[in-house]
Amino acid sequence: MTEHNLVACMTAALPQMLADLETLVRCESPSADLDAVATSADVVTELGTARLGVRPERITIEGRTHLRWRLGAGPARVLLLGHHDTVWPIGSLDRHPFVVEDGVVRGPGCFDMKAGLVMAFHAVAALPDPSGVTVLVTGDEEMGSPTSRRLVEEEASGCAAALVLEASADGGALKTARKGVSLYEVEAYGRAAHAGLEPERGINAAVELAHQVIAVGALADPGRGTSVTPTVLTSGTTTNTVPDVGRFAVDVRVRDTAEQARVDRAMRALRPVSDGARLEITGGPNRPPLEHAASAVLFARAAALADRLGLAAPVGAAVGGASDGNFTAGVGTPTLDGLGAVGGGAHADDEHVVVGELAGRSALLAALTDDLLADPPRRGRAYEPAGHVRLFEGDPS
Template identity: 75%
Template sequence: MTGPALVAHMEASLPRMLHDLETLVTCESPSGDLDAVAASAAVVADVGAVLLDVEPEQIVIEGRTHLRWRLGDAPSRVLLLGHHDTVWPIGSLARHPFSVSGGLVRGPGCFDMKAGLVMALHAVAALPDPSGVTLLVTGDEELGSPTSRRLVEEEATGCAAALVLEASADGGALKTERKGVSLYEVGVYGRSAHAGLEPERGVNATVELAHHILTVGALTDPARGTSVTPTVLTSGHTSNTVPGAGRFAVDVRVRDTAEQVRVDTAMRDLRPVLRGARLEITGGPNRPPLQHSASAALFARAVALAGGLGLPELAGTAVGGASDGNLTAGVGTPTLDGLGAVGGGAHADDEHVVAAQLPARTALLAALTHDLLSGRPSAAPGRQAAEPALTAEGNRP
């Protein structure tokens, strides 16, 4: 099948893709509800089994359900990565029912990122031989991947590429850089006293916190793309008491590992300012940065393949948010993110997917996966046509 024929096949498959997307979206899957996540995993497994002719492994870690398809007998070369949990609580469908109107698909989690899962399943189903592909669908990405992090890292290690089905950036741009994330909590322990009768006997946690909030905020370096943001703050209990304890959270975003280390060192070096105060610093680096060097070759490959498919030129962009793509890049696996749906409104009332973009994006994913499985060092427009044809059927031959 030539590039344009692959796009045409995916266009013919759009009604089925929308049906599958409705099936996934109408099974609500808030990350914090283990039963809902398990039910969603079962639905994703059913949809995937029909398309791929094989059941996934269900991996339950601390009560949370993840899915893994390891396809064929060859060692894994390409990891397709997504998640089926969402930020939307049970009952969101009542306010935001699934709909397709005016060319837009709406419904909780459609953009972030159940459309990406549908794309991954249909792309793999179109491969002439998916041997060497692993499709991993996790159930806790929106929480920071507390139970799936090791699973993601293990599956990515040794792969030629990790292709992340998170939603695209504005205008359909692929995400070629993501900032790394560190999360901290600074606890202050002072001594309570009556604010009117004997304030001098107290060690004021609020004042101590104020010193450190200013110090931590000053670690920000806009020129390096580093933001260090004090966020949630608590201190004291009553207005007439010298506060004896308090704490604040810190959100750190960095473009490179050196900055992540710099900020971490500075956080660990915080020392009490007031006599009698004590500090407790918890947390640290949560996700390494996905740097341009990890995505550059894959992005160039995708651009070349898009040309062969007759698609508009692809754009790439850097974003501040993190994903499991940070984890795959962190273990040294070339990673390209934002390969999922085109749309907008992630986590918001106007969450939507542009339906007409689904076929082309899915064709690109299929072509890129096929090209990577071929083992060629680089891609060129139209070259995929010389390889075994991508099947025109909905399932594998």
């Protein structure tokens, strides 16, 4: 199929793509609701099977449902990666119904990232020979991929390239770099006492936490793009009791593995300031960075193919949020992210997809997949964090 015909094919398929997107959006799939995710997996299975002509493997891990299509009899070469879970609770459709109006699709999860799944199915269906393509759709990405991480890494390790169908960055930019994520919890232990009668006998965990919040916040390095943010904080039981325990969470975002290791060492080196207090630090790196080097070759190919397709030249963007693309890059697989829908409002009331971009983006995805099947890139070095770090599962959004 020529480039011109590929764009025309996707344009002709647009009504079906919108119908497929409506089917997916109308099936609510909040990550924490195992039954809802299982039902969503049923819907994705039927839709994907209709487009690809084969049924997927259904992989259930700790009650969470993931789907995998391995196409053709040969080895896997290109991984198309997405997720069908969302952040939206059951009942969100009542407040934000699916609607297509003035060239815009609205509805919970349409942008992040059910439109990306529709694009993947239609792009692969347009290939003259999809042998060597794996389509992996996970069901817990919005929770930090606690059960699917190993599955994602294993699939990526066997492929020459990973194409991630997460939604685009602002203006349709492809995501050529993502920050790595580390997540921690700092717990302070003191000694309870009556706050009015004998506060001097207590060891105030809240005061200790105040010292540690300041120390942790100081680990940030804006010049290197490193944020270290204390977030949820709790301490104490009653207003007249010196608190004996408290804790706060820490969200870390880094551009490179050296910074991830530096912050990890510093977090584990925290020491109590208050006499008699005790600290416990748990957590660690959750996702390695997706660095520019992991996406450069694929981005160049996408740019060349866009030109041949008569599409606007793609723009690359580095973003602070993480995705499963961090994992695929972490095992050394060339990775290009943000190949999904153009729109905005992920996780927000104004979540939307621009209809006019769907056909061209899907044509680009199909062309890039076909090009990679014909000429796979060389794989890079796997991610190896400096120093020993313990992985911690959590919300990477």
